[in-house]
Amino acid sequence: MKEKKTGGSRLKISNEKLKFIAIPLTLFIIILVLDPADFLTVGNFRSMSFQMVELGLISLAMMFAFISGSIDLSLASTANIAAMVVAFILKSFDGHELTDQQWGWVLVLCIFAAAAAGVLCGLFNGFLVAKCKLQPMLATLGSMYLFSGIVFMFTQGKSIAGFPELISDFGNGTTFGIANTLFILIFVIVLSAVLLNKMRFGKELKYFGTNKKASLFSGINNSKIMMKVFVLCGLIAGITGFEYVIKINTAKADYGASYVFTSVLCISLGGVSPSGGKGGVFGVVCGLIAMQLLSSGFSILGLGTSMKNFLWGVLLLGVMVFNYYLECREMKKKYAGK
Amino acid sequence: MGNHLIELKHIRKSFFGVDVLKDLNFSIEKGVSTSLIGENGCGKSTMIKIISGFYEFDYGEIVINGKKYHHLTPIEAMHEGIQVVYQDFSLFPNITVAENIMTNSLIADNRRGIPWKEMTQSAKKALERIGADIDTDILVSELSVAQKQLVAIARAIVMDAKLIIMDEPTSAITYKEIEILLKIVQELNAAGIAVLFVSHKLDEVKAVSKNVSVMRNGNIVYSGGIEGMTQEKMVFYMTGRELVSRTFIYERPNTEPVLQVKGLGLKNYYKDINFDVYEGEVVGITGLLGCGRSELAKSLFGLMPCDCGEIYMHGNAVQIRSVRDAMKSKIAYVPEDRLTEGLHLSSSISDNAIVCLMEKLSSRCGFLNKRKMVETYQEVLNRVSIAGMEYDKEVRMLSGGNQQKVLLLKWIATEPDLLILNCPTVGVDVGSKSDIHELVHKIAETGVSVVVISDDLPEIRQLCNRAYMMHDGMFCNEFKISETTSEEMEHFLTNNIKGREE
Incomplete structure (x- = not known):
């Protein structure tokens, strides 16, 4: 997924990838050994693939924000705005006698509306950060409350539910044995990988995240990059909103607020650094799988989800400390060589 | 003892x-x-x-x-x-x-x-x-x-x-x-x-x-x-060397100047700056810290746009309000502080070499041309020998002098008409310093005009054929290096300060 770094030695890169794969792989083996009978079922994998879509999408959006050296706390709220828009559209078509094909078109309309709503939210964040020069963390904290406030106002705090069965059938359905919503995640993964590795935007984003001042001095249009990042975050969050409405058939103001923080956990496992400039899609996907394995692994083992938060924390801190230790050792080796 | x-x-x-x-x-x-x-x-x-x-x-x-x-x-x-x-x-x-x-x-x-x-x-x-x-x-x-x-x-x-x-x-x-x-x-x-x-x-x-x-x-x-x-x-x-006072020999061609600056001013920093730079010339601007030399350089590169006055490139008036404007006018600027302003320290040497060329290295719809990228950075980086050079290595692993070479090469790669160097050898070891000087002269010989800003008089004397002395935001002297001794320049520098005192 991640292209070989320009001109780099293959060995070094694959080493790094290995580090990312190691975590989910280890978890996989542990769970496999402990309870192969419940773990290795088609149903289990299917339910895992259903569960990880939202976190995966939010994580990818957060990855872009992190690589640029900022953060987007309003992702879940943006998703809720998009979800609300989708819900209103579906509601307005409810009761009409539509054919399957017509419902298909309605869905397409919903996707575009959700994406547009997300992009608008992203533009707003981008304006705050790139033009008003607010700190990304504070700007998106503000817009997080603002966006969810908007949803509260429009919905009076109630959840919007009760869409045609057809929609939920589609959202929970599978094609060729793969969850329909998983296709959305796969599409966004591929899109992100292309953006990051094949396009000028990705390259400039990494330059920007590594050193904003030097980027400015090198003729990179910093505010345009910042704008693009937040629009992209909004777009992905908008798609997330669409995804969860068709899956759980509800839209409400405070859905999935915790995803913002778990996504930070997830991308940190995948080697994306909050100081900017570092990270890739491959790592994020590994981190996502690791998190999903942990949470469903423990429900399989009958430990329930009560342990989930605890273990996520242990995993993240453990991996960070271990990475730091490895880095120190590497540095020492380098010095000793001289 | x-x-x-x-x-x-x-x-x-x-x-x-x-x-x-x-x-x-x-x-x-x-x-x-x-x-x-x-x-x-x-x-x-x-x-x-x-x-x-x-x-x-x-x-x-x-x-x-x-x-x-x-x-x-x-x-x-x-x-x-x-x-x-x-x-x-x-x-x-x-x-x-x-x-x-x-x-x-x-x-x-x-x-x-x-x-x-x-x-x-x-x-x-x-x-x-x-x-x-x-x-x-x-x-x-x-x-x-x-x-x-x-x-x-x-x-x-x-x-x-x-x-x-x-x-x-x-x-x-x-x-x-x-x-x-x-x-x-x-x-x-x-x-x-x-x-x-x-x-x-x-x-x-x-x-x-x-x-x-x-x-x-x-x-x-x-x-x-x-x-x-x-x-x-x-x-x-x-x-570790005898000082060879080998000045840069330059003959002005019969063309109009590459850069012409007329009455340039920026409130609180400098005022009424007039000078011109011809093709292949190396012109120094020297003066004490705070005399406005860095701000002048930043104005020419669009980082601190000037309030008044005109800038001409090849005889055409240009507006320089941003870095991109300056780059369009084929002006390059090597900043004073390579660590924060110049380089992307934790990026690879190769990535640093091509950062200014992103537009050239991608297609119109924004896809990168990877093969061209590799060719370009190889070509850029092979101009000078850089100790400890590996394309993939993070640039912060290099010594100061070699970092400075990468920074200079990155800007030379943009094929500028005017190259502005702000204190190009601060914190650079002696060997790299002479390499950098040689590189600057080589670039000048290909017809690029160079402006060197430095408070290091020996450096100005080695690099330039002509120099302006700046004091309190204004140009106060112009020297032809070959016709001025270093004592004279030193004298002017201290006299300016004295003059202000009295």
């Missing part, structure tokens, strides 16, 4: 695998002032920070007052009476002079309450000792640079200093103030306080110190009395 205040024995120190101090031996006698000179990047600051306990050393020992240290903490150094007056003085601008002078000693004595009366009196006494007339009740932010320096010295005296290290104390103050400072140093010596005086300027060194040590590439290469030291010898010890 008995009267050594401090002795450094076989000190070694490395950063990120680069040896900065290599088996360094150095000593200071009690109550005597010693000068330390050396080029930028030779390890002077590192040595000072080791003496003051700020950095740990990797190997060796320090003997202070007969006591051996294998580790030295800042507190221990302070208790031994070692005080540093840094270039920026490390004062707190938002509290009064008296508080600034006394804070450190209050903390060192571990006192909790603040005895205001006693504090003001002691502060006054300390200022009197160095003959400074400064109100102790005003805020430090209201003081001039020279006054701040005196406050910093007074603070050191209060701390019972036996050795005061002054890190380039004369770089930011005026001629008259320098004289006062030199007198203070002599008084300190008379009171039994040793001074380590870090400077580049031989006349100051001669006026102030008894001993002189010259540092080069992390070693002391000369230590001894000041008598018999000449400018030539000093330069020889500092650079």
